[in-house]
Amino acid sequence: DQLVPIFRNGKIEDVYWTFSYSRINNDDGNPYGVLVTCVETTEKVANQRKLEESVNLLQFATDAAELGTWEYNPITGKFVSNPKLKEWFGLEPEEETDLQTAILSIAEHDKKRVMASIEASLDFTLQAPYEIEYSIINAKTGETIVVLTKGKAFFDHAGVCYRFSGTMEDITTRNQIRVALAESERNLRNLVEQAPVAMCVLKGRDHTVDIVNEKMLQLWGKSKEEVQCKPIFLILAELNGQGLDELLESVYSTGQRYTAQERVLQIVVAGVPTTVYHNLVCEPFRGAEGTIDGVIAVTVDVTEQVAARRRVEHAEERARLASEAANLGTFDFDIVNKHSVLSPRFLEIFDVEADIPHEELILRIHPDDREVRELAHAAAFQTDVLFYEARIVRRDGHINWIRVEGKVLRDKQSSPYRIVGTILDITETRDMEQKREEYIAIASHELRNPIT
Helix, strand or coil: CEECCEEECCEEECCEEEEEEEEEECCCCCEEEEEEEEEECHHHHHHHHHHHHHHHHHHHHHHHCCCEEEEEECCCCEEEECHHHHHHHCCCCCCCCCHHHHHHCECHHHHHHHHHHHHHHHCCCCCCCEEEEEEEECCCCCCEEEEEEEEEEEECCCCCEEEEEEEEEECHHHHHCHHHHHHHHHHHHHHHHHCCCEEEEEECCCCEEEEECHHHHHHHCCCHHHHCCCEHHHHCHHHCCCCHHHHHHHHHHHCCCEEEEEEEEEEEECCEEEEEEEEEEEEEEECCCCCEEEEEEEEEECHHHHHHHHHHHHHHHHHHHHHHCCCCEEEEEECCCCEEEECHHHHHHHCCCCCCCHHHHHHCECHHHHHHHHHHHHHHHHHCEEEEEEEEECCCCCEEEEEEEEEEEECCCCCEEEEEEEEEECHHHHHHHHHHHHHHHHHHHHHHCCCC
16 A cells, blocks of 8 residues: 555546565576566555544544443454443443443343343344433442433344444433423423414424414414314325425434525415415424424414515516616516516517416427427526527417526525526527528538539
């Protein structure tokens, strides 16, 4: 793995090599040369460094979080732990640990439950998640601490567990405030019900409505009896497929807070599907045991504010395009509602009326060029830039060429909601180019075949 830079790919690169030198003998057994072999090991060195960086980063994260770590090999019976875990066991950093020490440290009233959980995790047919809270006793000081232990078992192709490892977190303080948390939950119920904004508490992985206030009920268009103790996505089926289920699951699983400004939602109001915008905050709700029991959601309807701002933005954008692009047609397409605002010049170029449906407008594109349009729009959703040239068929059957240029606009969640741009009639330019090419072809032919 010796570093020997070389010149390749147009530049000097750091390249690592492994060299081998061997003597070469002739038929008489006398040396007459040296065989030199070299193998490039750049990729191996890079992978080793990445592995070292990952290990160092993991160690830093573990130390920063003050976690105990452990690893057990069921095949060899070897058990190892980091200094933090040894400290909790009452051992010195240099002392060896073993499985027996770990088991003896478990409080007697928790031992049976912990062993059952470990056995379930080590059972290949179950592979149960290992996450459990219990008490351990420091063998040196007699101090009892409550820990949260998480682990995972790894199995080979034969179903034999070869590794069982995880982390241990001291949650003693958290355990001591569980009574306070229960009181906080009662206070929370009062707070939600009396809040001046729409609030609710959703419990469990199916996000069952546990607490909901009147403002949230008004937003949903439901009575308390219709929603109480029912999964949110059952009572509001229109929310399915809008990313809210993944959002709530993420908050519930990770405990990470979620906030969103002007999140777009499709809801049903008085039986009519409606697009609305909400400022949304979701917090994990922790129960008396300190575990996440649900999600607290707070939302404010900002649909009117968003609509007003976008009307101003649209007007400004259209005015700018009109002033900069004389003789250009302009368009403003609302992706969410499939509605277009078309300038008079646009209508003139396409030879259509102002109230033409979007689907019929697309049909004006020449059939052979519709794929060009589809590919350009697909690329625009990746690059935010729209550009293509295509033919259109006017009502009198005349075929014109157009050039379309535009930009995809995105909301604060980076979702595309609007395309604005211009079109230019380039029929004359295309005709001139075709005539020029024909003239060049004729001239070239005459030069190659002079009249004799």
